[in-house]
Amino acid sequence: HRVEYLDYEVLDDHGWSLDDDDLFERAADADLSESDHGEFVVEPGESLLEAAENSGLAWPFACRGGACSNCAVAVIDGEVPPPTSHVLSSEMIDRGIRLSCITTPVTADTKIVYNVKHLPEVEELLL
Ligand code: FES
Structure with missing residues (x-):
C-alpha cells in the first residue's frame, strides 16, 4: 500500500x-522537503507509524498504544479503518482522524496529513 503524506505544519x-x-x-507544487511531503510503502503487518519510521521519517508519537493521540493523522483519500x-x-473518526500507531491503510493509495496533533480538537485530547 502506497501512502502519500504531508505535514500538518x-x-x-x-x-x-x-x-x-x-x-x-x-503540496506537490510547493517544493517541500522530504520530511514535509512525499510517499512510502506500507508493508504487510506494519502500522502506519512503523512504515513511516522504516522509511526514515520521524513522525510524532508517545505511547504507541492508542492512548495519547500524539500520533494522530487525518485521512484525506483512501481507507484507514478506525x-x-x-x-x-x-466525531473525529467521522472526520477521518486516525492514530498512526495502531492502524494501517487498507487501500492501495492513501493520502494522509500527519502531525494533526496540532489541530485544535486533537490538542484538547493531549492536555
Ligand atoms: Fe499514543 Fe499513537 S502514540 S495514540
Missing part, C-alpha cells in the same frame, strides 16, 4: 486547510 504555514480539495496538488480501542471521539 505545512498547512498551517501556508494557510491551507484539511478540507481543501487540491491540498496534495498544492481502531477499536482508542481515545478519539466518533
Whole structure:
C-alpha cells in the first residue's frame, strides 16, 4: 500500500486547510522537503507509524498504544479503518482522524496529513 503524506505544519504555514480539495496538488507544487511531503510503502503487518519510521521519517508519537493521540493523522483519500480501542471521539473518526500507531491503510493509495496533533480538537485530547 502506497501512502502519500504531508505535514500538518505545512498547512498551517501556508494557510491551507484539511478540507481543501487540491491540498496534495498544492503540496506537490510547493517544493517541500522530504520530511514535509512525499510517499512510502506500507508493508504487510506494519502500522502506519512503523512504515513511516522504516522509511526514515520521524513522525510524532508517545505511547504507541492508542492512548495519547500524539500520533494522530487525518485521512484525506483512501481507507484507514478506525481502531477499536482508542481515545478519539466518533466525531473525529467521522472526520477521518486516525492514530498512526495502531492502524494501517487498507487501500492501495492513501493520502494522509500527519502531525494533526496540532489541530485544535486533537490538542484538547493531549492536555
Ligand atoms: Fe499514543 Fe499513537 S502514540 S495514540
